[in-house]
Amino acid sequence: MTPHRAARTATPRHYLMCPPTHFDVTYEINPWMNPAKPVDTDLAVQQWEELRRLYLEHGHTVDLVEPLPGLPDMVFAANGATVVDDRVLIARFRHPERAAEAPAYHRWFTDHGYPHVHSAAYVNEAEGDYMVLGDTVLAGTGFRTDPRAHEELRRVLGRPVVTLRLVDPRFYHLDTALAVLSDTEIMYYPGAFSAESLATLRALHPDALLVDEADAEVFGLNAVSDGLRVFLPDTATKLARQLRGRGFQPVGVDLSELLKAGGSVKCCTLEIRHHRAARPAGHEAGHRRAAA
Ligand code: ARG
DSSP states (O other), X not given: OOGGGSOOOOOOOEEEEOOOTTOOOOSOSSTTOOTTSOOOHHHHHHHHHHHHHHHHHTTOEEXXXXXXXXXXXXXXXXXXXXXXXXXXXXXXXXXXXXXXXXXXXXXXXXXXXXXXXXXXXXXXXXXXXXXXXXXXXXXXESSSSOHHHHHHHHHHHTSOEEEEEBOOGGGOSGGGTEEEOSSSOEEEOGGGBOHHHHHHHHHHOTTOEEOOHHHHHTTTTSOEEOSSEEEEETTOHHHHHHHHHTTOEEEEEOOHHHHTTTXXXXXXXXXXXXXXXXXXXXXXXXXXXXXX
């Protein structure tokens, strides 16, 4: 049996999501957004509900943050905060259009009793650019997150941070170009990275699953893995086959409306990573509540 064929196990996750009640494309802060193109908000809500239903069906906990009018991108919860060991580092958005999302996420975490909630000094778009991989964090920069924020992240989380530079404006957040599949495995689109960062990725992850441009362009890398299932856009068909080849179970999702804002599965999903010792009791209780 090759390592890629190793038996995969899912672990129950805790996600925070924000319904796209006020979703729209009213400004343009990435190359996918075109305010002239009509958006069907009801369809966006239906598609998003399906993603939430799939998470619940697969045993994950989903909490919700209340969507605020005037913040059409708030559905992209991954950008709200980075949470590791119950420590929360709130985002600081690059564009003024999204700035007011940060205090809304801050409020959610303080209201829900998280004792370590940090406001950020430097611009960082949270899990949009920060990918937690085992005990380390891969951190993107180039378009949104300020490289100085990486040092701040290291200080707040107390974990090593690997800086990666993005160079293709279509892949403006790290979570559009790279995804974490397990505690040790990643997949990425090489064309999104600077030569130096590509060398770093090759050195650290010689066995990474490499994704082609066609699958990257349909946001195939904007995926969420629970260790076994990989939730990803259903249009990333070659990638789904590649994942099956490595023993994962791809779960295709249609989020075509949200793609009009340059977001998909991972963007809609903020993972709350609990302190390991505290996980079993707290997590199970949370899960029963959410599933009831
Ligand atoms: N329109 C949003 C922006 O450009 C999309 C954010 C997508 N989120 C993500 N985690 N990549 O900021």
